[in-house]
Amino acid sequence: MKKKIVDAFNDASIKVPFIIPEITENDKDVMLNALNSRLLTDGPKLRKFELLFAKLTGAKFAVGVSNGTAALHLSLKAMGIGKGSEVIIPDLTFVATASSVLLTGATPVLADVDKDLNISPSSIKKSITTKTKAIIPVHFAGKSCKMNEIISIARKNKILVIEDCAHAIGAKVNSKHVGTFGQAGCFSFYPTKNFTTIEGGMVITNSKNLAESIRSARNHGITKTLASRFSSGKPWDYDVKNYGYNYRLDEIRASLGISQIKRIKKMNLLRQKASDYYSKNLRNIEGIIVPNKSMSMEHVHHLYVIRITSKYGITRDVLFQRLLKAGIRTSVHYKPLHRFTILKKVSKVIDKLSNSVDAYSEILSLPIYPTISKKQQDLVINNIKKCKI
Ligand SMILES: Cc1ncc(COP(=O)(O)O)c(C=O)c1O
16 A cells, blocks of 8 residues: 655644744745845845844854855864864764764764763763864754863863854853854754744854855855955956855845844743743653753753653653654654764764763654744643653
């Protein structure tokens, strides 16, 4: 019999989708306006978006790029990381953290995670070799890694820090935005993120040299913008002093970014409320562990990840299936990197990855987004209560 294929994004049986990107009528209007302008890429809307992003994060420079992976790749390249270098990354992250390292020719070294599912500082220490050039901490689910400890390890060992802030737009530690602890911070605006430009990314840094080098490398190594080339007489009269790629962010996406960034505080607050509501109602179920909150950190709840332990009575996989049957889509973030065929071949593991392995069998990401209703959350909560044995 032919297997029925479900269109997961248009499935009428789903009462609580895993993710709903928030695109308003105003978002659509600003994109349409941008589409009607003559300069469709590398223009004033991108500059404005970059300024707004620098203001949001408190960084001196912000450079918009085509996606979060490009942001990581450009940052690593601009810091001279390549063949022969090792870069320490967490085992529990999206594959892009590793692929950006591989794009440079360097070797990703997989480190274990702590109980917040963030990279563990003690595992970083164990993973350092004479070839280590950088660490990429990933602020998992929107909660900052232990940045003070990580920066101190990095300084002692003369290692660079590039923060993967894909989950963490708006996340802070004692009022300091993530991405400003290390040499660079890299963001993604993919549709699942706390705000979206559909595809898009940003690098923030306080280093003028780094910002200039990334700005030029995102546009083939050309030092002039499209508009300035045409305004200055001879549009072809530019120099290419360095390597480069096409990692530009177009004006339509930049205009969506400008519209979305204005709502980020409100959207993050709604995520926080949804997260608190889940925690209040799930924390007393035996066998369910809810995420840790920390008073000094502004957690932006990109993901809401619970752990299903043996005391719950059924496994994570069985719960996933039962929730799906009840019309609730959940997911797992992530399958550890060391399980992927390519990374088995090209990554390096020095420390034991036991926390990451243990977490992988227990973690479940529940639906969370600014527009999730109490009614939808109650359906999730009541089904998790009902499934407990
Ligand atoms: C942790 C992490 N790093 C990097 C990326 C890459 O971002 P993008 O998909 O915009 O290339 C993502 C996004 O999906 C991510 O979740």
